[in-house]
Amino acid sequence: MLKKRIIPCLDIQNGRTVKGINFVDIRDAGDPIELAKLYADQGADELVFLDITATVENRKTWIELVKRIAREINIPFTVGGGISSVETVRELVQAGADKVSINSAAVSRPELIREISAEFGNQCVVAAVDTNLLDGAWMVYTHGGRNPTALKTLDWVKQLELLGAGEILLTSMNTDGTKRGFDLNITEQVCRTVNIPVIASGGAGSVEDFKQVFTKTQATGGLAASIFHFGEIPVPALKNYLKNEKIDIR
Amino acid sequence: MIALVKYNAGNIASVQNALNRLGAESILTDDPNLIRTADKVIFPGVGEAGTAMNYLKQQRLDEVILSLNKPFLGICLGLQLMCKSSEEGNTSCLGIFDTQVRCFPPQDKVPHMGWNNCINQKGPLFGGIETTDDMYYVHSFYAEPCLQTVATCDYILPFSAALQQDNYYAVQFHPEKSGTVGQQMLQNFLNL
Numbered sequence: 001m002l003k004k005r006i007i008p009c010l011d012i013q014n015g016r017t018v019k020g021i022n023f024v025d026i027r028d029a030g031d032p033i034e035l036a037k038l039y040a041d042q043g044a045d046e047l048v049f050l051d052i053t054a055t056v057e058n059r060k061t062w063i064e065l066v067k068r069i070a071r072e073i074n075i076p077f078t079v080g081g082g083i084s085s086v087e088t089v090r091e092l093v094q095a096g097a098d099k100v101s102i103n104s105a106a107v108s109r110p111e112l113i114r115e116i117s118a119e120f121g122n123q124c125v126v127a128a129v130d131t132n133l134l135d136g137a138w139m140v141y142t143h144g145g146r147n148p149t150a151l152k153t154l155d156w157v158k159q160l161e162l163l164g165a166g167e168i169l170l171t172s173m174n175t176d177g178t179k180r181g182f183d184l185n186i187t188e189q190v191c192r193t194v195n196i197p198v199i200a201s202g203g204a205g206s207v208e209d210f211k212q213v214f215t216k217t218q219a220t221g222g223l224a225a226s227i228f229h230f231g232e233i234p235v236p237a238l239k240n241y242l243k244n245e246k247i248d249i250r
Numbered sequence: 251m252i253a254l255v256k257y258n259a260g261n262i263a264s265v266q267n268a269l270n271r272l273g274a275e276s277i278l279t280d281d282p283n284l285i286r287t288a289d290k291v292i293f294p295g296v297g298e299a300g301t302a303m304n305y306l307k308q309q310r311l312d313e314v315i316l317s318l319n320k321p322f323l324g325i326c327l328g329l330q331l332m333c334k335s336s337e338e339g340n341t342s343c344l345g346i347f348d349t350q351v352r353c354f355p356p357q358d359k360v361p362h363m364g365w366n367n368c369i370n371q372k373g374p375l376f377g378g379i380e381t382t383d384d385m386y387y388v389h390s391f392y393a394e395p396c397l398q399t400v401a402t403c404d405y406i407l408p409f410s411a412a413l414q415q416d417n418y419y420a421v422q423f424h425p426e427k428s429g430t431v432g433q434q435m436l437q438n439f440l441n442l
Contacts, residue, residue, distance in 0.1 A: 001366065001367070001404070002362065002364050002365070002366045002387075002405055003364060003365045003366065003384060004364075005364050005365070040429065045364065045365055070263060070264060070267050071267050071270070071271075074268065074271065074426070074427065074428070074429050074430070074432065074433060075386070075427060075428075075429055076386055076388075076424075076427045094263065095263070096263045096264055096267060098264065098427065120296075120297075121296050121297055121298065122361070122390070123296060123361055123363065123388045123389075123390075124296070166361060166363070166388075167361075167363060195356050195359060195360060196359060196360065196361070197359045197361070197363050197364070198359075218359070220359060220363070220364060221364070250365045250384045
């Protein structure tokens with residue numbers, strides 16, 4: 001049976017994790033490698049590393065970090081943040097990234113998804129979509145949810161699938177940061193619209209929230225950041241809870 | 251020395267990284283002589299079947315692979331290329347395994363992406379591995395079960411998770427990305 005995936009996301013700034021604190025078992029929670037290893041040992045199914053500065057100057061630091069991650073971590077990982085060219089993807093994949101996450105750049109130039117997919121396969125392309133309700137309609141936002149676009153979310157995810165995305169990472173800005181649970185409504189609508197895997201993101205605040213998204217929608221993964229970093233929900237406790245609730249979990 | 255057959259643009263560094271973690275020396279190469287003289291050969295890969303087969307034929311690596319009698323391990327696309335043919339680009343493949351590679355029907359999400367277990371495990375690769383242990387899969391095409399199948403996985407339908415013919419082994423999942431269980435399997439291969 002295919003298991004539901006639990007995916008911690010690490011925000012990286014100048015080679016350091018931004019939010020990590022409160023870990024007793026590691027020496028340096030600001031070191032992405034130490035934190036990533038801890039998550040992998042705890043049973044995280046995949047990891048996402050987001051370069052939140054993503055400037056040209058720190059590109060080299062970023063590539064070096066990706067190489068270190070690839071050497072140390074034995075589970076799949078995605079890297080994202082400011083990727084807008086096939087050239088950058090090539091560097092990241094050669095450094096050892098399994099997948100890349102593309103967000104705003106796909107809205108500016110949708111062909112980018114097709115180009116990456118053609119060269120590296122669709123399993124390499126995670127299309128990240130930030131969505132929010134605008135006058136009752138689910139719309140696509142870019143640049144961390146700041147800029148609205150004229151794209152309807154369901155039309156856009158279908159187009160991303162046709163362009164060659166291997167999965168959709170859907171973040172509901174509506175719920176992101178609220179800790180009141182994933183937005184089940186738009187998550188399930190997106191799951192029904194595409195036939196590629198969908199990862200739900202934004203709003204997880206409790207173990208029950210993961211149960212809801214895995215039982216009420218067809219999402220195959222759940223992504224969260226701060227609840228894991230601050231130790232509010234340790235990965236093993238979350239996975240044990242979901243197993244007891246008869247959800248297929250590794 | 252382990253030779254990793256280089257034949258596409260995919261993330262093959264990950265297999266080499268996994269071997270380094272196990273302390274095994276490896277070289278990424280498309281040089282027939284290095285492949286012939288290596289102790290063991292790993293045939294990794296993600297990518298498209300037609301393009302990959304064309305490249306192997308151009309370099310005459312298809313003949314080299316078929317002539318080997320040392321332990322040989324195909325991973326993911328590597329497994330698929332060791333079958334008779336693939337629906338991906340209607341490709342004629344190496345024919346080590348007497349089975350076809352087909353596209354998953356769209357009854358569930360495709361690609362099959364994530365952690366899944368496999369059953370009916372046979373042979374030395376599965377030493378110390380349980381049928382409840384999960385491995386990481388990511389693929390849109392699958393090999394139909396056949397007499398050489400040594401483990402099956404169920405997603406939409408039962409398919410070959412692993413195959414073996416003499417010295418030729420193959421797995422559909424990515425042991426190099428499958429945590430400690432995957433490491434155990436790579437160690438089992440190194441011990442052959």
